Amino acid sequence: MHKKKQHHEEHPDETWLIPYADMLTLLLALFIVMFAMSKVDQEKLEKMAEEFSVIFTGGSGFMEKDGNSFIPMDKKGVSNNPKPTTTSIPTDPKKSKASIEDDQMNEIKQSIEKEIEKKGYSDKVKLVLDNEGLEVSIQDVVLFNSGDAEIKNEIYPMLLQISNIIKSLDNNIRIVGHTDNVPISTSKFRSNWDLSAYRAINVMNFMMDKGKLSSKRLSIQAFGEYKPKFDNSTVEGRSKNRRVEIFIVRNYPLDDEEISLSEDQLKNKQKG
Template structure:
């Protein structure tokens, strides 16, 4: 008896499924992105246009908003608003700088305090000898009126305030401070607490930085340089990235 012939089934080539599934995945992703873009509201569109300000210098390009009113936000108009805000901020900081420099000179601190206005913001540099005893972090009573004046001038500015402590490179280690870092931190902290508690500046504006000896601006090999490096700096940070010439 002859054996039955075996029938071999032919397998269908299914290699096409892989690129097909990839294509469907990409289409799905595209539809999701398009749907999300259609739901962007006017406030988000305004935020996006402001973000483009830093890289676009002008022109008539527009950002289309998919909100209910279909409004069009012009990038060049957003840039003009940014520039207007920057000019207004510059004017306020320049006014504070001029008033501070006048008061510092009248109070006899011209050689111990400096005020600088640059692209980062307005910096008030206070050398330690006028505000603290050597190796201590408590604010001297005779210096508190100066801090009150500074606080009164900057209280209404809608800007972040960073207070940083700096020392020279002479090591310190005593019952109160293990290092220059500790000393620089406590000095910055005490200045901040005074401005918050006594001068009523909103505490959410503040941040503290303690650099110890590691950000010197002057030569630590001389006594004059070390004296200038020992300081507490109050920085009123710019909100606007542009820096108008003035």
């Protein structure tokens, strides 16, 4: 009598489930990280980094925070990146540099105003600080004889002092010549344009040769009678329009709101 063969049920090999589950977990983690980074939510990213550390390594660090960046870590908590890079929080370097430059401009303005007052030229030399830069406007009667472009010897000390004050700056400096609307035609100057140009050139050369300003920073403009600030129909207006401007150009121009703020800060500083 034959014994019945006993049939043993065979169980399928399920070891493939382990790497499959690991792969799904990793994919899920990747998508969550990508989602969190797309939202630029630093807190959320930090929390998830902590959670992943527990999930993947049982407590050892998966990612280590360095400043505002995350460095990959192995299971032993050793950095996989021997030279970690730090990504700083985005800032506005232009604004901070503009603020520093504005402080310098205000200090220079005050220094030049003090020198002008000492020399007794306060009524003939005016300073204006705006969003483009600092303008030092000097009436022609201080610098030149009537209808001439040669700089008077007596004004040398003041021009040298202005040159010394602005020498430390790396800003461009524009020398601008202006006249009134009374026509001129001499053996030296065919027009007001010629006169304003030669006056600007001579001031520029003085500040470069005697004031030792860098020639790379200097330039001239000549407008003749075509950029008046005052009424040319009066003697006083014409005298104010005959001028040379030394214009220190901002490297980082300010908008009107920032100018107002800086002026208020300056007033408060002077009161204190």
